[in-house]
Amino acid sequence: MRINKDSHVFTIFFTFAVTLVLVFPLTLAFVTTKPIADNYWRLQHWVKTLRSLGVSADPSHPHQAELAYQALKKYTVKGTVNYDAVKANPRSLAITRVNDEVINKALQDTSYTGNLPIFFYSTVVDGQKRWGGDFTGPGLWGNVSLAVGVNADGSQITGVQVLFDVETPGLGGRIGEPWFTGQFTGLETAQGVVFNPSGQKLPNGMDAIAGATITSTAVRDILNNRALILLKAFIAQKGGQS
């Protein structure tokens, strides 16, 4: 039988066949490289979460970072979060304990999209209670995921680290660089974070990245509209316990 190479049936069949042939080696490549990529993402997550809480951590010592991360108390939220309701009544947020396995699973699922669920952390640094969490919001291209830590009464930021972003290379993509994340340490939270007027440094002011207004605004909004609201609720609920 001669196959009519110009028919639509042939086209469709051909497409399927080629796809199958090409997908096979890709799947092989994916399966072999996925653990390497996952390890990196997990290590980044440990180190950055610890740093945001003011705990020193070094990616070149993964085992120490893992132990330090395991020592944190971890929580997550049940269901979806209504930010307005939580803002009005911090007690309305449903917080529950979570174990490392759940977090690892979530990390594996999100290594591609950065759409992390909300996790809270509490620990003690130099005799002082610290509170922190992972918060995700929209950036210019995709999700921006931040690890944010605050001090015992939630009045000051102890650190902000960028867990995930896919912002424009060289512009918004620079939010992960230390000069940008470092400026948040010590900022006051009561009034929310604002952009510094040019030439001034406010006690709650951050500098935007020139040319990356949308990404800078996204970071500010994730801090003000998500991180600080939820951390306040977290402290209100768990702060009473020792």
Next chain:
Amino acid sequence: MSYVDPITLLFASIFTSNIILANFLGTCSFIAISKDLGSSNGLGIAVIVVLVLSSAISWPILHYILIPWNMIYLDLFAYIIVVAAVVQALEMIIERVSPALYMSLGIYLPLIVANCAILGVVLFMEIRNYDYVQALIFGLGSGIGWWLAIILAAAMRKKIDKSNVPAGLKGPGITLITMGLMAMAFVGFSGILRVQ
């Protein structure tokens, strides 16, 4: 994810985050085609149709096949097949239904597969976790935004053709400069609405 209402998303994707002037996707065919107003219009409309259809088909593929089966690494593969299939199918349908439309639109359809605006929009839909309505609106808005940009550029090029441009800058050179200025003008919109 916070929910962006469809009307805001539509306007944002047309003006504030215009796919070509804010994200710079789909510039190749933009430069090649914008020298003629009629073709620009045709290609622009074809882009709108393909964008809406590809978003409409890619979304269920992403949420009902790729994510549940843990095959998210094949997303680019799936999307490019969808785009190519949509373009082919559209070509066939238009050819049968309206030969006149095929004459004016058909020649642009194969160009669209190589247009990064389409793949870009479908990727945005994934990395921004849009729901189905949002994905459709975003596809429509981005298409309209692209159409608007190419129409404006074509109109400007018509005028530039009559101006005295240095010989070495004629054609693509002056078009690039025009686009740069347009992009800077569209930056002005970004303060009005903000959607991702």
Next chain:
Amino acid sequence: MSIPTFRQVTKENLSVNNPVLVQVLGICSTLAVTNKVVNTLIMTVGVSLVTAFASFTLSWIRNLIARRVRMIFQVLAITFYVVLFQLILNAFAPEVARSLGPYVGLIITNCIVMGRTETFAPANRPLISWWDGFTSGIGYMAVLVLLSLIREPLAFGTIADFPIFPPQYVSDGYNWTIAIMAPSAFFLVAIIMWVFKTNGLKKEEALKASKSASAIGGAA
């Protein structure tokens, strides 16, 4: 059509028919990634390799597939190499993969890859097609690296993150914000194109002049 030699292909792709300056292809990523030299290099290496191997594959299989399905096969083959590149980058250079963000995936629709696999590969043998794809990528790289070498110092005062201006350049706000943003790439590409094309026009005129001179000389 005569069979092109490796030397001809190289010359074509690097200067006479440079993909960015003459054919105006692959502009999307030209604009976005060229504000840092390192990002530019990795992105263009990716484009060169993908173009080379996609051309090789397309040329190797050129006699086996029907014309009607070639387009589909072409797109699928390109996607295959891009996804492979992305997976390798994600595993072995995660920092770079992050900093290039969404642009790696968009290599698929880079018109240079599309153009070479569409025009050159189906008509030529696999090895020369590989070389054609690779040199097209190098021609693309040359222009992009030149752009980034202008943009990065102006924007951040560094070249490949190595400071060349004193730190006050950025901290006191002397840097050019416009050079960070994409519109500057539009202007710079246009200026480079202008210089390149004017040069070409001059050469042409000189050639014409010498020809007509010799014609007159011959008549006299």
